[in-house]
Amino acid sequence: MKPIKIALTADIHDSRENQEKAIASLKVFLKKGKEEKIALFSIAGDLFDKAMNNTSNSGFPQLEQVIKQMMDVAPVVVVEGTVTHDIKGCYDIFRDIDAQYNFTILHPGKPYFLKRRYFCVYDTYTEGESDLLILGLPELSKEHFLKDKQMGKAESDEAIKAGMQKLLLGMAATRKQYPDIPCLIVAHGAIAGAKISQHQVLPPGGIQIGRDDLAMIGADYISLGHYHYAQQIGDLPAYYEGSAFPIDRDESDQKAFSIVTFSYPNERRPYDTFLNIDRVNYPHAPKKKIVIEWSGSLPTIKEADVKGFIVWMQIKIDRELRHTIDIFMIERRLNHFGALIGSEVEIVDNPVETIRSAEIQNAVTLREKVIIHAKLSDKKVAESILD
Structure with missing residues (x-):
């Protein structure tokens, strides 16, 4: 089997305000993908920063143009990100673009297959023609797991945990059905133990995917979106791609995207997959x-x-x-x-002590309170004020 090369990114956060930086990054992503003759583009959620109207002033036509140019190079797959960024239905318009290859929104619980012979992504498997299994996991809300259910917090937390495990077990079962081809997972959301930023680790709580649950799927590469700090999850082949440009003022890491190559030592099945990951810088200073x-x-x-x-x-x-x-x-x-x-x-x-200071609260008269406040603030108070 010939090597499969994929370009992967996440968290573009395009909006009218961010467009210059977002489009600049996408153009570099597109250019490198074309140079490398990649077989697939992948975006792990949050292509948008917020809702965009399809008007010239919003900048949406420029985004649509770049997506079309990508679709003239290779198929594009995406998962939906955070609902406040990727609003419901925001990706639908791209599926109708008239281009050489297709645009696919990956849905949870459903397998997709890259068929390089046709340079398209399909939802059906064909022996000898399907080269890559693709599984998608968008950011799922509590409502996804608790639909039509009325329960307390403890019960709802257990229901969410059970629902997520069931979904991941289903993905693992799907992976086992197709052991002879490599598997790519594209996901958006929180992975337990991930770094929110360079200096902060994700605390327990909320909807999180455990590392062991992620590992049991058996994917060859897991492309993650949501956290803007690029990182590997433990020793798993799971990577947050990072944002396409510095979103916050203290994001000091160099922003980049991944070119991933699946290659094989021999032609006998099952294939032993060798993974090569190259990071390519976006054109933005940290x-x-x-x-x-x-x-x-x-x-x-x-x-x-x-x-x-x-x-x-x-x-x-x-x-x-x-x-x-x-x-x-x-x-x-x-x-x-x-x-x-x-x-x-x-x-x-520098902060100064306020009226909430314990010493001030314990003072009885207004004169005493003013004197204490002045002392704590390192200020002098005229006797005329105290009188």
């Missing part, structure tokens, strides 16, 4: 957040810390000392050491 406690002089800025980043520098200072900061000078130093256009300096006031 961002970096730097927090500094003001010490009365210009902060130390090192070239290694800021060069090549869009820097968001927060300077924490007491309100009455704000006037001592020369923002213009700090911005010049950032630029001098290689911080990119779009970098900014923000002044953040």
Whole structure:
């Protein structure tokens, strides 16, 4: 069997506000896919950032044009993402595009097959012609598992857990029916133990897929969307692709997409699948957040810390000392050491104790409360005010 090469991404978050960055990323994704002569494009949810009208002002025609160009290179498969981003029915219009190859919305519990002989994705298996099994898992809401059910929180949590396990067991059973071809899963949602960001791990609770449940399916590659930080889940062939550009101001990882190749050591069945993953950078600089406690002089800025980043520098200072900061000078130093256009300096006031302070609450008279508040705020109060 000839190697199968696929281009995979997620979390494009296209909108009128994000369009320049989103379309720039999609064009790089398209160009690389064409150069690599890939057999399939995959988007693991959140192509949209919010609802878009099909008008010239919304930018939707530009998105539709890029999707069509992708469909003239290879078939495209997607799963629906978070409902506040990918609203119901948002992908339907792409299925009607007149292009060389088809656009397929993957639904849970249903197998799909890439047939390279026809360069299309079908929902039927043909011996000797189906080259890749594709399973989709969109982000599922509680309503999907609790439809027409009235129950308390504990019962509903158990029902959701049981429903998810049943769905994953079904996917594992489907995988076992087709052991002679590689399997790709495209999914959007939370995987237990994943990193929400570079510094935060997903806490327990909510609708999550366990690593063991994911592993039992036996997929050769699992393409994930939802979290913007690109990462591998444990030692599984499961990868969050990451967002197509930095969404939040402190996303400092280089955004990229994957070119995955399934190859085989021999022509005998069952095939032993060899996986090769190449990461290709999107054309957007990473961002970096730097927090500094003001010490009365210009902060130390090192070239290694800021060069090549869009820097968001927060300077924490007491309100009455704000006037001592020369923002213009700090911005010049950032630029001098290689911080990119779009970098900014923000002044953040240090918090002061409020009227909710325990000492203030225990004070009896208004005079006592004012004196304590002034002391905690490091301020002087005139005797005329106290009188």
